[in-house]
Amino acid sequence: MAHDAAMPMTFSVTFSWARQLAAVTVAWCALALLPALAAAPFENTIAQRTMACTACHGAQGRAGPDGYYPRLAGKPAGYLYNQLLNFRDGRRHYALMTQLVDPLSDDYLMEIARYFSALDLPYPPPAAPAAAPDVLQRGKALVLQGDPGRRLPACVSCHGQAMTGVTPHVPGLLGLPRDYLNAQLGAWRTGQRRAHAPDCMANIVGQMNDADIHAATSWLAAQPLPASSKPATALPAAPASQAVPACGSATAPRGTRP
C-alpha cells in the first residue's frame, strides 16, 4: 500500500480500540438479552434486537464515525447475508462479530440482513480527494473501464454503472471511506477475507498492484452518491469483448429470499 495511505489507517485503528471497548460493553449487555427476549420489558422488535450490532455499526447501521465499522444500512440483503455467514464460517475474521453471529441460525441471519438492507438513510458527503489528479484519473479509468490488456474487468461491470451495487449480492462502492476500501482489498490480497467460491474479488485483487488499489480507492472515496443510492436490480450489459467472471454466493435459507 502506498505510504500516504498507511498513516490514516494506523490512526483510525488505534482510535477504534478505545471506541471499541465502550461498544463491546454495550454489545455484550444487549446480547445477554437476546435469549430472554420473550420476557423482556421492552418492545421485541428487530431494531431492539440488533442494538448489539448498532453499538459498533452506528445508529441504524449507518457506519461508525472513523471508517472502521462499516455501514450496513441499504446494502443489498444477499450481500449482508453472505457476510454474516462469512464471519460465522471463518471466511472473514473479526472475533467480536464472529462470537455474536456464531449462535444464530441462517434464518435469523437472513432476517437481520433484510432488516438492515431495507433501511434508507442518507450518506455522508464524500471526503475531499487526497491523491494527485493523475492518480485519480487512473482510478476512474480502472473503475469505469478496467484494464482489458491485463484482463482486469471494470468494477462497474459487477458493482453497477452507478456504483451503488446490484441486488441481491453485489455491494455498492460509494459512500465508503478510503481506509475501509483499502482494508477490504488488502484483506482479500492476504487471504484474510474470502467470499463464497468462485471468489471473483480474490482474482480481481490478485491482478491489481498497490498503485492500482491506491488509485481506485482514492477515486471511489471522493465520489458523491447519485440521487438514487439504491442498488440496481440487474447487472449492466457487458460488452462482448469483456467477459465478466462469475462470483459465488450462499443459497438463501428455504422459504426466504434476500
Ligand code: HEC
Ligand atoms: C464489536 C464491534 C462489532 C459488533 C458488536 C458487530 N460488528 Fe459487524 N463488523 C464489525 C467490524 C469491525 C467489521 C469489519 C470487519 C472487517 O474489516 O472485515 C464488521 C463487519 C460487518 C459486516 C460486513 C459489512 C460489509 O459491508 O462487508 C456485517 C454484515 C456486519 N458486520 C453485521 C453485524 C451484525 C448484524 C451485528 C450484530 C449481530 C454486528 N455486525 C455486530 C464490528 C462489529
Ligand code: HEC
Ligand atoms: C466479477 C464481478 C466483480 C468485479 C469486476 C468487481 N467486483 Fe468487487 N465485489 C464483487 C462481489 C460479488 C462482491 C461481494 C463479495 C462478498 O460476498 O464478499 C464484491 C465486493 C467488493 C468490495 C467489498 C465492499 C464492502 O462493502 O466490504 C470492494 C471494496 C470491491 N468489491 C471493490 C471492487 C473494485 C475496486 C473493483 C474494480 C477494480 C471490483 N470490486 C470489481 C464483484 C465484483
